[in-house]
Amino acid sequence: MTSALPQSPNTTEPPSLLGNCSDLACANSTSGDTAPTLQTAIDIISYINYFLLPVLLVLGLTGNTLTVIIMQTKRYTHLTSRLFLIALALSDSFLLLTQPFNKDFVLTLLGTDLRALSNVGCKAFFVIFKTAKMSSSWFLVFICWERFVAVWFPLKAKMICTKRVALVLILAVYVIILTYTSVWSYASQITQDGICHPDVYDKKNPAEVSRFGTFLLGGLSIYSMIPMCFLVTMTPMIAFKLTRQSQKRKSMIGKSAKKSTAQDTNRTTIMLVGVMVAYILLISPVTALHMSAFFLRVNAFGSNALGFLVFKEVSQILEQINYAINFFLYVLTSNMFRQGLNEIFQCSAWQRLSRATGSKSSGSDFQASTRRKYLESSETAASTVSK
Numbered sequence: 001m002t003s004a005l006p007q008s009p010n011t012t013e014p015p016s017l018l019g020n021c022s023d024l025a026c027a028n029s030t031s032g033d034t035a036p037t038l039q040t041a042i043d044i045i046s047y048i049n050y051f052l053l054p055v056l057l058v059l060g061l062t063g064n065t066l067t068v069i070i071m072q073t074k075r076y077t078h079l080t081s082r083l084f085l086i087a088l089a090l091s092d093s094f095l096l097l098t099q100p101f102n103k104d105f106v107l108t109l110l111g112t113d114l115r116a117l118s119n120v121g122c123k124a125f126f127v128i129f130k131t132a133k134m135s136s137s138w139f140l141v142f143i144c145w146e147r148f149v150a151v152w153f154p155l156k157a158k159m160i161c162t163k164r165v166a167l168v169l170i171l172a173v174y175v176i177i178l179t180y181t182s183v184w185s186y187a188s189q190i191t192q193d194g195i196c197h198p199d200v201y202d203k204k205n206p207a208e209v210s211r212f213g214t215f216l217l218g219g220l221s222i223y224s225m226i227p228m229c230f231l232v233t234m235t236p237m238i239a240f241k242l243t244r245q246s247q248k249r250k251s252m253i254g255k256s257a258k259k260s261t262a263q264d265t266n267r268t269t270i271m272l273v274g275v276m277v278a279y280i281l282l283i284s285p286v287t288a289l290h291m292s293a294f295f296l297r298v299n300a301f302g303s304n305a306l307g308f309l310v311f312k313e314v315s316q317i318l319e320q321i322n323y324a325i326n327f328f329l330y331v332l333t334s335n336m337f338r339q340g341l342n343e344i345f346q347c348s349a350w351q352r353l354s355r356a357t358g359s360k361s362s363g364s365d366f367q368a369s370t371r372r373k374y375l376e377s378s379e380t381a382a383s384t385v386s387k
Contacts, residue, residue: 038306045313046105052317053100056324060096063327064089070340081146083166087173088139092323094132098125099320107195115196122196123185130181130198130219131174136323137227138173140279142166147272148234151241177222184215203297216294224287228280235276271333278329282322285315 067089071082100106107113115125150157189200199216202208289312298308330337 038310041310042306042313045310045317049103049105049313049317053103053106053320056320057096057100060320060324060327061093063324064093064096066341066344067327067330069344070337073340073343075336075340075343080161080163080166081143083163083170084139084142084146087170088136088143088326091132091136091139092326094128095136095323096320098129098132099316099323101125102129102316113195116190116194119190122190123188125196126188126198127178127181127185130184130223131177134177134181134219134223135173137223137279137283138177139170140275141227141230142169144231144234144238144272144276148238151238151245180218180222184219187212187215199293209297213294216290220287220290224283228283231276231279235272238272271329274333275326275329278325279322282318285311286319289315 068086070076071086071089076082101113101115115122146161149160153160187201188196188198190196191200199212201212293308331341
């Protein structure tokens, strides 16, 4: 969750292939055959980051903003899932806005670590960062849960999936996770090199190791492990039920409606499976990174061996992609969402056209008024001369 900058002497371990080390030690700790390859990979990833970070930031923020706007239209006012989608877009946006400050090259460009301006600021940054990540996962679970209830218990869906329930769940997620990350922030400190890190603790003290490990395991469970279990369980059940319902409809309706019904079912199934697969593939590497770093007693985002640095950079890129692509998944798989997006652009185009037409008409009215006044003044002058 932090940049790959050197740690202070109090938080580093002896050089090893997967441990924290200086740049020279990291290079020497890797075999001669693999070191050039890994260094080349690091250089390539660094160049990719320069381009990919701002692109994902702009695309993600734009997509999340459009999602919030679309969810405010009349088309979605009757859906409780819109509240979860709005909350998901907000959490993803906070994550995308804070993520750049964890990047090594951003700290180099700024010349300082803005997270380390004060100890309180350091703790507050990672409280916001972790809360955004964890809450995003649970809002995705709630969206899947609502679909599960609607598909498997359609008669009870209106009683269970209400706006009040949605608001209570959203508030509960933010309160619980914010409380947890605030207590966990004891480990977010500024090291002697002036860098803010979220995992500063005495790795030689068994009590401190056990304490931080408990918080880390709890955080990873809230962030990915438990949400993955829910998604992996509910998504196949939803897809199975939708497929069975589609087959029943085919036997009851005419051939003309079979094609459209099958297409709608396929789109919904693809969206559900796509979101689940994307989440697992893009989030799992970060979870594995933190677990590996803890069991190896190293700082996950310290100045580690080249192999570990490559793993860290790739994991961060995949994680950032996860928070930037939700809007595009909606566009690709939801016809209703595409219609809402189309209405927004049509409304904007109509407003621009109306303003342009209004300005032209007002200009024409001004010219006509000026012409009338000129003719009236000419007639008055002519009558005066004749007298």
